[in-house]
Amino acid sequence: MSGILFVISGPSGVGKSTVRKEVMKRCKGLRYSVSYTARTPRPGETNGVDYYFVSEGTFLEMRDQGEFIEWARVHGNLYGTSRRQMEEWLENGLDVILEIDVQGAMQVKMNYPQGIFIFIAPPSLKELGQRLRGRNTDEEEVILLRMTNAQSELQSIRDYDYLIVNDDLNRTMATFRAVIIAERCRIR
Amino acid sequence: MSGILFVISGPSGVGKSTVRKEVMKRCKGLRYSVSYTARTPRPGETNGVDYYFVSEGTFLEMRDQGEFIEWARVHGNLYGTSRRQMEEWLENGLDVILEIDVQGAMQVKMNYPQGIFIFIAPPSLKELGQRLRGRNTDEEEVILLRMTNAQSELQSIRDYDYLIVNDDLNRTMATFRAVIIAERCRIR
Numbered sequence: 001m002s003g004i005l006f007v008i009s010g011p012s013g014v015g016k017s018t019v020r021k022e023v024m025k026r027c028k029g030l031r032y033s034v035s036y037t038a039r040t041p042r043p044g045e046t047n048g049v050d051y052y053f054v055s056e057g058t059f060l061e062m063r064d065q066g067e068f069i070e071w072a073r074v075h076g077n078l079y080g081t082s083r084r085q086m087e088e089w090l091e092n093g094l095d096v097i098l099e100i101d102v103q104g105a106m107q108v109k110m111n112y113p114q115g116i117f118i119f120i121a122p123p124s125l126k127e128l129g130q131r132l133r134g135r136n137t138d139e140e141e142v143i144l145l146r147m148t149n150a151q152s153e154l155q156s157i158r159d160y161d162y163l164i165v166n167d168d169l170n171r172t173m174a175t176f177r178a179v180i181i182a183e184r185c186r187i188r
Numbered sequence: 189m190s191g192i193l194f195v196i197s198g199p200s201g202v203g204k205s206t207v208r209k210e211v212m213k214r215c216k217g218l219r220y221s222v223s224y225t226a227r228t229p230r231p232g233e234t235n236g237v238d239y240y241f242v243s244e245g246t247f248l249e250m251r252d253q254g255e256f257i258e259w260a261r262v263h264g265n266l267y268g269t270s271r272r273q274m275e276e277w278l279e280n281g282l283d284v285i286l287e288i289d290v291q292g293a294m295q296v297k298m299n300y301p302q303g304i305f306i307f308i309a310p311p312s313l314k315e316l317g318q319r320l321r322g323r324n325t326d327e328e329e330v331i332l333l334r335m336t337n338a339q340s341e342l343q344s345i346r347d348y349d350y351l352i353v354n355d356d357l358n359r360t361m362a363t364f365r366a367v368i369i370a371e372r373c374r375i376r
Contacts, residue, residue: 179369
């Protein structure tokens, strides 16, 4: 029996990681596929937990050897998802969560159209800007880049299966969890 | 904006009504479309709440005037769902629950393929038999008829969107609720 692949996207700062981490505490049998990145860690980020931090050289080599099921350059930084780990889990009937950007998600969708694609959106772009500034980890220039990207990512919502508007963290977690429970009893 | 149509089926005695009633207490914005039937009320059943109890003559007249979106003879008794009430709710953006047998559900699916079809199954046929006998409302002959029908209904699971196995009432209600929450944020 094959596991279910859940793919979450949403603009930077929307709260994807928080939601994903909390839901994983409450839902058994979910595996999170840690992404690779060639960017430098942000304060508080741990190698092997938040990302595998590798050099640009290593990243490009992995990419050229087909080790990524998806990869993308987002806000100028490289991100990718290892194919091997994810496929092993799915084959063993474990459900897998990927947390990736819209470009990456659409690459995954080409190979795994049966995946469940969830978009987490901010209540408004204005609120997203406030959250990004409140996070205090990025220069204003980077924040503006993230906002511009957010605007274009929101256009892709129609390519997803579910839209969760993160206006209240507890409600968002409950909704995300409901999607997982529902998809587990969906007849395929 | 149009509401979502949820259709629940499952063998007699599986606990459909209990689950549906409990979920309706916890989920706002759900309307239950009370079915019409030409059978006599069982102990505890109230006209207008559990069913609209009408004579066979009235039922057949309504049927011939196209007032039912679905109708079926189940265990020898006539059941039908009024089209008008259901459509009015859906048009007003309210989500509607129908609790109908497999034949009726498939008639509805022809007209509302966008409906969400949920099958509630017993953990086993043996357990279903125990529940039907425990209910103490039916003759052994009727129970055997229900069991035979259950067996053939289980063949139709593949025509449904979700399968919920009612092995634990609380879990079944939580799963049903999760399906409703998830479908409400599904992108259509």
